[in-house]
Amino acid sequence: MSNAESANIKLELSLLNNGLDFILKGIDELFDNYYILREYLNAADIGTKSYKYGVLNLFSGFLLLLKERLFRYKPELIYKGSLKDIRNKLDSGKVPNTVDLDEALEKLEIGPEFVFSEQDVKLIRYVQDVRNKFEHYKISVNKYELWSNLSKFLELIDKFLVEELHISIEKSPEALEITEKIHKIDSVWERVQKERRRQFDRDIKGKIEEFNKSRDRVMRELEIESYYSKGADFLLTNCPDCNERTTLAYGEFKGICTNPECGSGHGLTECAKCGELTPGYPWEPKFFCSSCLDWISEQ
Ligand SMILES: [Zn+2]
Numbered sequence: 373m374s375n376a377e378s379a380n381i382k383l384e385l386s387l388l389n390n391g392l393d394f395i396l397k398g399i400d401e402l403f404d405n406y407y408i409l410r411e412y413l414n415a416a417d418i419g420t421k422s423y424k425y426g427v428l429n430l431f432s433g434f435l436l437l438l439k440e441r442l443f444r445y446k447p448e449l450i451y452k453g454s455l456k457d458i459r460n461k462l463d464s465g466k467v468p469n470t471v472d473l474d475e476a477l478e479k480l481e482i483g484p485e486f487v488f489s490e491q492d493v494k495l496i497r498y499v500q501d502v503r504n505k506f507e508h509y510k511i512s513v514n515k516y517e518l519w520s521n522l523s524k525f526l527e528l529i530d531k532f533l534v535e536e537l538h539i540s541i542e543k544s545p546e547a548l549e550i551t552e553k554i555h556k557i558d559s560v561w562e563r564v565q566k567e568r569r570r571q572f573d574r575d576i577k578g579k580i581e582e583f584n585k586s587r588d589r590v591m592r593e594l595e596i597e598s599y600y601s602k603g604a605d606f607l608l609t610n611c612p613d614c615n616e617r618t619t620l621a622y623g624e625f626k627g628i629c630t631n632p633e634c635g636s637g638h639g640l641t642e643c644a645k646c647g648e649l650t651p652g653y654p655w656e657p658k659f660f661c662s663s664c665l666d667w668i669s670e671q
């Protein structure tokens with residue numbers, strides 16, 4: 373075995389093992405023993421320090437897995453630059469730097485012809501962006517958004533381990549531990565999401581009751597507001613139940629239909645395509661208004 377070959381074997385071991393190790397460390401920094409994002413229920417952002425190291429570790433681990441995939445295809449691909457430059461450097465005894473995320477994604481596409489979906493790339497970029505912000509300055513995070521994205525990112529890692537690296541969990545105790553943790557985090561996350569939707573629906577019911585008690589005042593205010601803003605067009609939006617433009621689009625009773633015969637209430641969120649307010653949970657992306665949905669289904 374040549375020196376270069378044995379060096380390569382060592383490198384391969386350290387890529388994968390370090391990758392798995394970093395991911396485990398990241399998960400343990402970010403999640404508590406109940407698989408809940410740390411400090412999730414605290415109002416203050418005292419958890420940012422463990423978020424910082426958690427995200428840094430998780431991202432480094434992920435990058436190592438990408439390098440592992442490149443290495444298996446052609447070891448030199450883990451280095452920055454063109455193959456010719458890399459070989460020249462290696463021949464003269466130098467060790468080039470290894471690829472960053474952009475180059476790793478590019479080389480995965482050219483080499484083993486692996487491409488992440490557009491949605492996956494968006495998610496990877498989100499985690500990279502959070503990592504950069506944590507690395508360079510303090511940020512305040514929306515914990516719900518962070519948890520939501522991290523749990524999707526972990527699923528992506530899980531899939532990559534199985535489908536691209538063919539890591540059998542029977543053979544690697546670290547991979548087994550990672551997979552088990554990811555699945556538990558995922559199911560806890562599902563539960564939290566459901567609870568949040570239920571809470572929101574309960575709040576809307578309360579708001580409808582309150583609106584009915586203060587209907588006269590609210591309608592008077594709407595009239596005045598509408599007079600000064602020359603028309604109530606942006607003050608009201610379509611009600612999905614009575615199909616009238618009678619749902620309040622602003623203020624404390626936003627989402628409540630003012631039509632006395634209807635009286636329904638919904639959360640309102642911006643349509644992901646046209647920006648029009650449409651019924652949906654405000655924190656969940658990818659809601660479309662009915663006309664955009666019609667348009668999409670016709671395509
Ligand atoms: Zn209505």
Ligand SMILES: [Zn+2]
Nearest residue numbers: 643646661664
């Ligand atoms: Zn729309």
